[in-house]
Amino acid sequence: MSSELNQLLCAILSAFLVYLLASFFSELIYKADEKKKIKLSYFIEKPEQDDLSNKSKETAETPEITEVVLNQLLEKADLKSGEGFVNKNCASCHDFNMPIKNKIGPSLATIFNRKIGQLENYKYSKTLFNMNKEWNILNLYYFLEKPKEWAKGTKMSYRGITDSSKLLNTIKFLKENSLKNED
Numbered sequence: 001m002s003s004e005l006n007q008l009l010c011a012i013l014s015a016f017l018v019y020l021l022a023s024f025f026s027e028l029i030y031k032a033d034e035k036k037k038i039k040l041s042y043f044i045e046k047p048e049q050d051d052l053s054n055k056s057k058e059t060a061e062t063p064e065i066t067e068v069v070l071n072q073l074l075e076k077a078d079l080k081s082g083e084g085f086v087n088k089n090c091a092s093c094h095d096f097n098m099p100i101k102n103k104i105g106p107s108l109a110t111i112f113n114r115k116i117g118q119l120e121n122y123k124y125s126k127t128l129f130n131m132n133k134e135w136n137i138l139n140l141y142y143f144l145e146k147p148k149e150w151a152k153g154t155k156m157s158y159r160g161i162t163d164s165s166k167l168l169n170t171i172k173f174l175k176e177n178s179l180k181n182e183d
């Protein structure tokens with residue numbers, strides 16, 4: 001009887017000992033891990049976060065569209081469809097032929113690579129007038145996609161071209177038409 005009790009006590013004690021040892025070592029390992037984490041975060045995460053605040057915001061708001069990509073896409077765009085789209089959607093406010101003639105909106109006959117908001121004899125919004133950029137492919141893309149977002153305060157009431165192939169066709173027409181008119 002007593003030896004059975006002894007065995008039982010022994011078993012309980014050794015189980016307890018194993019438990020103590022296990023928790024002691026696991027704590028050691030855990031602590032070491034924690035230290036590692038803190039060190040890593042100190043050295044790695046900080047600069048990454050600085051990076052994030054600049055880069056990911058940009059990429060979150062705007063798709064990865066570069067001038068090179070756009071130029072490649074423009075090669076495949078359809079000039080004739082662009083002309084049709086522009087006649088239907090822009091010609092009520094914009095003229096596209098020489099000599100320069102403004103309507104509700106400024107003439108777009110020579111829009112490509114022209115300074116933004118600087119055509120003489122047209123009264124632009126302050127937004128476009130003060131923009132200090134040129135109508136390159138990228139700026140045309142962003143403006144025509146969402147005029148009011150890209151140029152907050154523009155007085156162009158057109159809501160933008162959501163269909164990207166129509167947008168590309170339109171830019172192709174604006175570019176080709178400009179180059180033709182500047183010859």
Ligand code: HEC
Nearest residue numbers: 089090093104105106116117119124125128154155156158
């Ligand atoms: C309801 C009239 C209206 C329509 C439709 C319209 N626009 Fe405009 N657009 C304007 C006005 C007004 C401005 C001047 C905006 C300002 O000063 O903020 C303008 C400005 C522009 C400019 C800048 C010109 C410059 O000299 O800097 C471009 C480019 C342009 N529009 C392209 C287009 C295209 C392409 C379309 C058709 C897809 C279009 N717009 C449709 C009224 C219109």
